[in-house]
Amino acid sequence: xxxxxxxxxVAVLSLGILTACGGGGGNTVKLQVIxxxxxxxKYNPETLTAKKGDKIELxxxxxxxxxxxxxxxxxxxxKTKQVQPGQQETITFTANAAGDIEFLCDVPGHKDGGxxxxxxxTQ
Numbered sequence: 509x510x511x512x513x514x515x516x517x518v519a520v521l522s523l524g525i526l527t528a529c530g531g532g533g534g535n536t537v538k539l540q541v542i543x544x545x546x547x548x549x550k551y552n553p554e555t556l557t558a559k560k561g562d563k564i565e566l567x568x569x570x571x572x573x574x575x576x577x578x579x580x581x582x583x584x585x586x587k588t589k590q591v592q593p594g595q596q597e598t599i600t601f602t603a604n605a606a607g608d609i610e611f612l613c614d615v616p617g618h619k620d621g622g623x624x625x626x627x628x629x630t631q
Contacts, residue, residue, distance in 0.1 A: 534560070535563070536564075537558050539565070543571065544570055545571040550623060551624075555626050555628065557629075558627060560604065560630065560631055564584075564601050565599075566598065566600075568596060570594065577623065578590055578614050580614050581601065583605065584602060609626065610625070610626060612624045
């Protein structure tokens with residue numbers, strides 16, 4: 509009986525400590541980025557914002573009529589597959605560091621053509 513009571517007390521205290529440490533991150537933020545609108549080599553918007561710890565659900569919508577595009581944010585291991593014209597894909601990643609983080613399209617020639625953007629992560 510004593511062992512069960514001690515175990516229960518330790519379990520409750522441990523849960524309280526983990527909760528106080530914030531062990532789970534921030535809010536879930538849903539973002540949408542349009543690629544290739546009007547055949548342009550750019551993202552819309554080109555600048556996104558989030559807070560450190562936010563879980564990001566990002567949807568890339570390809571409005572280009574002829575080319576696939578991707579969304580890559582290496583710092584947070586976020587990467588879509590090649591999204592074909594008229595299609596979309598949603599990825600999830602956590603903004604676990606503050607700063608201005610670059611995202612880009614890795615289809616050959618697209619980054620050099622201007623398909624880059626910035627995710628600003630604040631504290």
